[in-house]
Amino acid sequence: MSILDRFSFNHATAKFWDQREAVEACARTGSGIGLWREPLQEMGVEASAKLVKDAGVSVTSLCRAGFFTDPTEEALADNRRAIDEAAAVGAPTLVLVSGPIQPGGTIDSAREGVKTALAELAPYALEQGVTLAIEPLHPMFASDRCVVTTLKESLDLAAPFDPAAVGVVVDTYHIWWDPEVWHGIERAGAEGRIASFQLADWITPLPAGVLTGRGQLGDGCIEMRRYLDAVDATGFDGPIEVELFNDALWARPGAEVFEETRAAFARVLE
Amino acid sequence: MSILDRFSFNHATAKFWDQREAVEACARTGSGIGLWREPLQEMGVEASAKLVKDAGVSVTSLCRAGFFTDPTEEALADNRRAIDEAAAVGAPTLVLVSGPIQPGGTIDSAREGVKTALAELAPYALEQGVTLAIEPLHPMFASDRCVVTTLKESLDLAAPFDPAAVGVVVDTYHIWWDPEVWHGIERAGAEGRIASFQLADWITPLPAGVLTGRGQLGDGCIEMRRYLDAVDATGFDGPIEVELFNDALWARPGAEVFEETRAAFARVLE
Numbered sequence: 223m224s225i226l227d228r229f230s231f232n233h234a235t236a237k238f239w240d241q242r243e244a245v246e247a248c249a250r251t252g253s254g255i256g257l258w259r260e261p262l263q264e265m266g267v268e269a270s271a272k273l274v275k276d277a278g279v280s281v282t283s284l285c286r287a288g289f290f291t292d293p294t295e296e297a298l299a300d301n302r303r304a305i306d307e308a309a310a311v312g313a314p315t316l317v318l319v320s321g322p323i324q325p326g327g328t329i330d331s332a333r334e335g336v337k338t339a340l341a342e343l344a345p346y347a348l349e350q351g352v353t354l355a356i357e358p359l360h361p362m363f364a365s366d367r368c369v370v371t372t373l374k375e376s377l378d379l380a381a382p383f384d385p386a387a388v389g390v391v392v393d394t395y396h397i398w399w400d401p402e403v404w405h406g407i408e409r410a411g412a413e414g415r416i417a418s419f420q421l422a423d424w425i426t427p428l429p430a431g432v433l434t435g436r437g438q439l440g441d442g443c444i445e446m447r448r449y450l451d452a453v454d455a456t457g458f459d460g461p462i463e464v465e466l467f468n469d470a471l472w473a474r475p476g477a478e479v480f481e482e483t484r485a486a487f488a489r490v491l492e
Numbered sequence: 493m494s495i496l497d498r499f500s501f502n503h504a505t506a507k508f509w510d511q512r513e514a515v516e517a518c519a520r521t522g523s524g525i526g527l528w529r530e531p532l533q534e535m536g537v538e539a540s541a542k543l544v545k546d547a548g549v550s551v552t553s554l555c556r557a558g559f560f561t562d563p564t565e566e567a568l569a570d571n572r573r574a575i576d577e578a579a580a581v582g583a584p585t586l587v588l589v590s591g592p593i594q595p596g597g598t599i600d601s602a603r604e605g606v607k608t609a610l611a612e613l614a615p616y617a618l619e620q621g622v623t624l625a626i627e628p629l630h631p632m633f634a635s636d637r638c639v640v641t642t643l644k645e646s647l648d649l650a651a652p653f654d655p656a657a658v659g660v661v662v663d664t665y666h667i668w669w670d671p672e673v674w675h676g677i678e679r680a681g682a683e684g685r686i687a688s689f690q691l692a693d694w695i696t697p698l699p700a701g702v703l704t705g706r707g708q709l710g711d712g713c714i715e716m717r718r719y720l721d722a723v724d725a726t727g728f729d730g731p732i733e734v735e736l737f738n739d740a741l742w743a744r745p746g747a748e749v750f751e752e753t754r755a756a757f758a759r760v761l762e
Contacts, residue, residue, distance in 0.1 A: 323713050329669070362632040364669035365713045366696045375671045399599070399634035401645045426636045430700040443593050443635045 225450075225462075225491045226484065230254030230282040232420065232465035233261065235483055239476025241265055242273060247480050249277040254461045256283045256420075262307060271310045282461040283355070283418050284308040288318035290339035291332035291369060298342050305343070309350040315417045316347070317355050317391055320370045332369040336379060340388060348387040355417035356380055357391035360399075362432050373397055373406030380415050389417025392453060393465070395436050398424055398444045404452055411456020419453050420463045421446060421487070429469065436466045439486040446490040462487075495720075495732075495761045496754065500524030500552040502690065502735035503531065505753055509746025511535055512543060517750050519547040524731045526553045526690075532577060541581045552731040553625070553688050554578040558588035560609035561602035561639060568612050575613070579620040585687045586617070587625050587661055590640045602639040606649060610658060618657040625687035626650055627661035630669075632702050643667055643676030650685050659687025662723060663735070665706055668694055668714045674722055681726020689723050690733045691716060691757070699739065706736045709756040716760040732757075 231253050233244050241261040248255045255274070262270045262284070274281050287304035290297045301318075308316040320336045323329055340354070347354045356376040359368035370376055376390040390410055397403050410416050423442030428435040439446055450462070464483050471479050501523050503514050511531040518525045525544070532540045532554070544551050557574035560567045571588075578586040590606045593599055610624070617624045626646040629638035640646055646660040660680055667673050680686050693712030698705040709716055720732070734753050741749050 328715060329713070333671075360632065361630060361669040362698065362702070365694055371669050372671060399631040399641050401603075401642060424635055427701045428632065428698075431697045432632070432702060443599070445598060 224488075226488055227252065228460070228462045229484060229487050230256055230280075230461040230463040231480055231483065232256035232283075232285070232463045233258050234285065235464055235466045235471065236476035236479045237472045239479070241270065243476060244480070245273055245277050245279050247477060248279045251484065253484070254280040254282040254463070256285060256463045256465065257281055257311060257313065258285050259287075259304060259307060262311065267307050267310045271312070274311055280461070281311045281313040282463055283315040283317050284311065284313040286317040286319050289321040291321035291327075291335040292324045293335050293339035293342065298339060301339070301343050302346055305347050305350050305352050308352040313352065315353050315355045315389070317357055317418060319357055319359060320368045322366045323369060329364065329369050336370065340379060340383065344383045344387040348384060353386060353417045354388045355391045356388065357393060358396055360396045372400055372402070373410060374402060377406065377409055377413060377415060381413075385414040389415040391418040391420060392416055392449075393420040393422065394444050394446065394449050395420075395422035395424060407449075407452045408456060411453070411458055416453065416456065416458050416460070418463065419458065419460065420465045421449070422464065422466050434467045434469045434472075436468050438466060438468070438471070438483065439464065439490045450491050462491075494758075496758055497522065498730070498732045499754060499757050500526055500550075500731040500733040501750055501753065502526035502553075502555070502733045503528050504555065505734055505736045505741065506746035506749045507742045509749070511540065513746060514750070515543055515547050515549050517747060518549045521754065523754070524550040524552040524733070526555060526733045526735065527551055527581060527583065528555050529557075529574060529577060532581065537577055537580050544581055550731070551581050551583040552733055553585040553587055554581065554583040556587040556589050559591040561591035561597075561605040562594045563605050563609040563612065568609060571609070571613050572616055575617050575620050575622050578622045583622065585623050585625045585659070587627055587688060589627055589629060590638045592636045593639060599634065599639050606640065610649060610653065614653045614657040618654060623656060623687045624658045625661045626658065627663060628666055630666045642670055642672070643680060644672060647676065647679055647683060647685060651683075655684040659685040661688040661690060662686055662719075663690035663692065664714045664716065664719050665690075665692035665694060677722045678726060681723070681728055686723065686726065686728050686730070688733065689728065689730065690735045691719070692734065692736050704737045704739045704742075706738050708736060708738070708741070708753065709734065709760045720761050732761075
């Protein structure tokens with residue numbers, strides 16, 4: 223077995239590449255795919271489901287829902303739609319980005335909103351056979367994107383729920399700086415919560431706005447192989463997604479980025 | 493007693509303002525000052541010491557030393573010089589920014605370097621009556637500036653040493669996102685480690701490179717009054733420095749920035 227058998231290409235790595243072409247590239251190479259809701263909705267949920275089924279491609283996650291730090295009925299309804307979409311395309315995992323601090327609110331009130339939303343959504347996710355995966359984002363996103371910043375915090379939020387309903391995302395880009403990260407991965411595995419394992423490298427300088435600075439595997443300082451070993455040591459043997467938000471990659475042809483990413487993946491992990 | 497009696501102006505908030513003018517503004521308003529090594533060396537250590545003494549201004553900290561993730565003799569010698577400078581100007585505290593990941597090294601090897609350097613420097617600091625203050629920096633600086641990212645990590649690094657030799661910096665800008673921050677402050681106080689208390693606000697979007705995005709107090713999402721209450725609840729009653737790295741502030745006249753910062757300080761804390 224080659225490590226490439228576990229490779230999954232997150233569509234955001236080639237954000238402007240046609241979903242059909244991305245799925246076909248994954249089919250040709252025996253890769254999984256991480257889908258995104260916008261291109262999925264653009265093609266249509268049924269057509270997208272048929273596309274991946276006919277191609278025989280495994281959908282490893284759907285990105286992304288969440289943004290429920292103000293857990294309004296509208297926000298919850300959109301999350302339920304996302305659960306439906308994940309179920310329709312056979313994605314076992316729906317990635318959750320928890321959302322920003324609300325106007326007039328605090329980081330604590332936003333975190334309370336996340337708890338409320340999870341309690342509302344977990345039973346429905348379980349019913350649909352989709353695991354909600356709480357993704358801790360790098361603390362530089364804590365005010366405007368995701369108030370959940372560490373693996374420990376994600377695991378504490380997931381703790382009240384069935385691991386089949388609520389898990390966490392282990393994404394190297396967001397957690398590599400954390401002095402408690404190895405303990406967090408061990409705990410995530412022991413509690414059966416690793417619902418998604420994603421890779422991206424940390425490079426500097428960061429671009430303005432910091433969203434699109436994720437580096438190709440091997441270009442930065444993250445010890446990728448060490449993360450693989452730590453995650454696998456917990457008994458995890460699932461797919462490994464590569465998700466890179468990077469303007470320079472996004473400007474290039476998707477097929478080229480796909481091949482380069484696959485090669486970098488094999489290089490840093492083998 | 494007014495909260496302004498505890499106000500200290502970190503010179504970096506008006507980076508290009510003449511050190512003499514900054515000290516004079518602090519003298520006129522009964523403020524403390526946080527000095528920086530570069531302007532201090534430019535004026536000369538003795539002349540700087542005479543300046544603050546004659547003005548009757550309290551030096552609350554000297555910024556900054558550290559950068560010893562590769563603890564060479566050269567790096568340690570520079571830190572000893574910084575300790576001497578702090579002692580000369582009567583600064584009770586020398587702020588340490590621990591430094592980047594070294595070429596070919598890992599974040600763990602860099603953290604080991606910090607431990608080694610602290611053990612080398614702590615006895616000398618104690619002898620000179622200067623407390624080394626380990627500053628956890630925001631995790632967005634973890635690769636290229638400071639591998640120490642949380643209050644917990646700073647306290648664990650300080651633990652082997654006399655609190656008079658090694659303490660920590662509580663800087664709102666760097667730690668506000670941390671779900672464990674209130675526990676960290678409580679612990680820092682209980683262990684007698686709060687060697688410096690600094691304020692800056694978190695605003696987005698972050699500029700390219702992310703270094704100079706620190707917001708004026710009240711312009712961002714950090715609950716300043718809550719931090720003051722938490723720090724004071726530990727028994728701390730020392731000075732409160734405002735340190736803002738901000739291109740827009742740096743482009744303006746120092747005297748104006750000083751008055752604006754003092755007013756913002758009073759507004760958010762009273």
